Amino acid sequence: MRKQKKKQKFELIEQIRIEEMVAEGKCLARHNNMVIFVDGVAPGDVVDVQPTKKKKNFMEGKPVRFHAYSELRVEPFCEHFGLCGGCKWQHLDYDTQLFFKQKQVKDNLERIGKVQLPEFEPILGSSKDRFYRNKLEFTFSWNGWLTNEQIQSGQEYERRALGFHMPGRFDKILDIKTCYLQPDPSNAIRLAVRDYARGLDLPFYDAVRQEGYWRNVVIRTANTGELMVIVLVKYDEPEALFGLLDLLHERFPEITSLQYVINTKMNDTFHDQEVICYKGLPYIHEEMEGIRFRVGPKSFYQTNAEQAYELYKITREFAGLTGYELVYDLYTGAGTIANFVAKQSREVIGIEYVPSAIEDARINSEINNITNTTFYAGDMKDILTDNLITRHGKPDVVITDPPRAGMHPDVIEKLLQVEAERIVYVSCNPATQARDLELLSEKYDVARVKPVDMFPQTHHVENVVLLKFRS
Structure with missing residues (x-):
């Protein structure tokens, strides 16, 4: 019989001062020449830390007792703070959040990308630091999470939950009373769905056994006032499902x-399942500068629409478009940036891996009478080839907005061969962006850097970089 590996135990580290905020929202402290990364604290806190993992050059740990609190702290506004995996920075005031996001971008670009600029442009904060998301997905669970206080009370609690996953747990859902991420009527819709489901004798989903009826609810709101609700269930039980949908249609007439x-x-x-429209249209619309973007149940659209508009304006400004440029928009998604800059471009070529996203991009061009866009679906390194460049011409400007992993080395190599005058690199991960910038530095200089906060109360930050070809 195979022996089970014993879990390593570590001694408690007492009264250690948290020094600074670092990557991925963790904080850093030092003890006996060892770096310790700690979650759930703020620079200036003095805490006892229980190490949970030890490597050669660093440890990870969690706070177990606070001796002094940082002056940077504010009172969290959400009752679920500390349990829910979202909004992990709401114990910091918003100006402090922006300071550390700016620092994160600067540190990554200087240390990894070797970027040297006399000044990094100040981060653009969001006008809303809550109720800014246009999409949330909630999960049902038959066995919702209980806090230690609830367990120790000995009372009986309703365990059927509709909410968010606990951090690091696929099988545990925290029932959410009020979420401060999405505007009304999101909370009211979620609670109405949960209460209706609790009133029936159909099981909430069990992620371990992979059984149960009620699975998920997706709510999408748009800046046009349109609203989409998608209910996901495990099997066909029309009386229960249609009863819920009829209730939502009657109680929330704003659902379009x-x-x-x-x-x-x-x-x-x-994304590979059939989505059936029960009432209304099978899509909603977002809008920017009079351009309407059709958003279906499977469509990708920036989850902070108001700040996305600011991000795209910066991207367009960095691109320096005069109306005569051929633009390649890499990782175009649903063609949001491509269609947004089309009026200021001679032609825009959009490339995206997901075929359904490219269909959305083409529809968005069509419904806005945009005729100077062309979209291709496929792996970026397979589409961005000599044949494509021969067909459409060498781009004057390349806009690239890759996923968190950054660009494939073959794509970077092709960009170095193409030698466009300007590259505008939009990224949701400054670390991988910095890695790619270092590779592009063979022929390009970084001219401007502008961080944009798309996700207040979290450590995530977008960053826009303008690269100019070194002629």
Whole structure:
């Protein structure tokens, strides 16, 4: 019989001062020449830390007792803070959040990308630091999370939950009373769905056994006032499902797109599933500068629409468009940036891996009478080839907005061959962006850097970089 590996135990580190905020929202402290990364604290806190992991050059740990609190702290506004995996920075005031996001970008670009600029442009904060998201997905669970206080009380609690996953747990859901991420009527809709489901004798989903009826609810709001709700269930039970949909239609007349999915798969993704429109239209619209973007149940759209507009304006400004440029928009998604800059460009070529996203991009061009865009679906390194460049011409400007992993080395190599005059690199991960900038520095100089906060109360930050070809 195989011996089970013993879990390593570490001694408590007492009264250690938290020094600074570092990557991925963790804080840093030092003890006996060892760096310790700690979650759930703020620079200036004095805490006892229980190490949970030890490597050669660093440790990870969690705070178990606070001796002094940082002056940077503010009172969290959400009752779920510390349990829910979202809004982990709400114990810091918003100006402090912006300071550390700016620092994160600067540190990554200087240390990894070797970027040297006399001045980094100040981060653009969000005008809303809560109720800024236009999409949330909630999960049902038959066995919702209980706090230590609830367990120790000995009382009986309703365990059927509709909310968010606990950090690092696929099988545990925290029932959410009020979420401060999405504007009304999001909270009211979620609670109405939960209460309706609790009133029926149909089981909430069990992620371990992969059984149960009620699975997920997706709520999408738009700046046009349109609203989409998608209910996902495990199997066909029309009386229960249609009863819920009818209730939502009656109680929330602002819902313009009411849809459902019968998802019999083991996982919660539904991009390969049929989505059935029960009431209203099968899509909603977002709008920027009079351009309407059709958002379907499977469409990607920036989750902070108001700040996305600011991000795209900066991207367009960095691109320096005069109306005569051929623009390549890499990782175009649903063509949001491509269509947004089309009026200031001679032609825009958009490339994206996901075929359904490219279909959205083409529709968005069509409904806005934009005729100078062309979109291709496929792996970036397979589409961005000599043949494509021969067909359309050498780009004057390249806009690239890759996923968190950054660009594939073959794509970077092709960009170095193409030698566009300007590259505008939009990134949601300054670390991988910095890695790519270091590779592009063979032929390009960084001219401007502008961080943009898309996700207040979190450590995430977007960053826009202008690269100019070194002729």
